[in-house]
Amino acid sequence: MKKVFTAGLIGVAATGSLLAQATEAAPTTEQLASQIAAAQSAADNAWMMMSCALVLLMTGPGLALFYGGLVRKKNVLGTLMQSFILMVVATVMWALFGYSLSFGDGNAFIGDMRFAMMNGVGMEPNTDYAATIPHLTWMAFQMMFAIITPALITGAFAERMKFSAMLLFTILWSLLIYYPMAHMVWGKGGMLNAFLGGSIPTLDFAGGTVVHITSGVSALICAIVMGKRLGYPTEPIRPHSLVLSFIGACLLWFGWFGFNAGSALAANGLAASAFVATHFGAAAAALGWLLAEWFQHGKPSVLGGISGCVAGLVAITPASGFVKPIPALIIGFAAGIVCYFAVVKVKNMLGYDDSLDAFGVHGVGGTLGAILTGVFATKEVNALKDSAGNAINTGLVDGNGGQVVNQLLGVGISWAIAIVGSFIILKVVDVVVGLRVTSDQETMGLDLSMHGEEGYNLEA
């Protein structure tokens, strides 16, 4: 009897609370809007934190293995270390002042120190850049770009640069070239920023100019100023493990989805469009390089295939958030063929020792991609608005041929900054610590001479 009574009471209580809920006021429009915003923010933040991790994976182990396999085995650790140390040093610099110099308001050329020491960088979004994700996530995403960009250059001076010189070079390079370029193209008020009031609006979705032209052109200057490796090109200097390079290149391809699709800064349709463009660009470029090689040398090589895919990923980077899928295929295929000739023909003709072809792939691929972005960008994918809020024609395919000129100006400015800046930095570093290892150290290899260890102790 008592049991039944209790159950009855619980039943009454439950009914009462249901009734209370039903009679509560319906949520206001504001409440619904904030719930929707919270849901969107959660989805965007999840994708963007994933993208941050993907872009970090591109440097280590992606790029590190890609480059590490291409050098001789006595230099494998030295080469891995050059990528890894940037995951360390570029991060600390970014936290202290790099982020602020890149994305603090500042002027048309460089940011200010408002975000130095992570001041004001918290869980609330920075609505200038990414309104739906925490400021911290946006800062971290950009940090991963600041890590990989100087790491790309290390391919040019592989197997012969002192570790101390490499550190000093990349620190100065970040300060004098990367932070200003990132600010000019992506920073609020930057001279080349197409979305936030730049005077020469250049389209660069994920870093064709900022990342690939600056690093690739600087790589060329490094190769010329540093001089050739001992024995190059008369003695055989063969890649010690194309298997490592293969793994590295495939990790780059994988991580690049974060790099490009993440640059949409949201888990939205634009991210999907960039994702597809990225993949199409990589595949078409690998095909282009392989076909060119097959016709020229009679054999399609694995190294050719993976080099082509990286060249395509580079070229599609500035275009990925502006072009449709089929133009992405065209950009990729063109990059595969053009970069093949840059690496195989032009380099050997001119005789500089860009050891791992940082210029031939990133400089040439980045330049081609930046220009073709002006050709194939369309408002159907990503619309820029005029002051009245109407979508304006984006690239040549929309009928805006002037954008190609803007792209050329952006490319020219990036080249100029990279050439002049890198040359000065190299000269300074040479005076302060000396650029090259001694010839004895070079013969011994960087692993032993710089780090006191060996990559492969198979008898141990």
Next chain:
Amino acid sequence: MKKIEAIIQPFKLEEVKEALKTIGIDGMTVIEVRGHGRQKGHKEVYRGQEYQVDLLPKVKIEMVVPDSRADEVISALTTAARTGKIGDGKIFVSEIADAIRIRNDERGESAL
């Protein structure tokens, strides 16, 4: 006693070991080596840079046998290692002054 050094194609090693086992030879030392004789190397191309690779991977088998067994071992080796193509390798035969078994100081042919 004779020392027989046979430099052979690496992919022939299993066949040669089998042939030697069949005639009752169970002591040998195998070393991975690089070299070339009349067989020239091959060309490798990395991003357009051509390299002539002339030192090719080979396997060297060393064994010391009693004088009486030398011919038999040599014929087993040549039969098993031959493909008839250039690059099959060579066999060198030399005199051995003495052999010592470290475990118990046995000397000469009984140490083999």
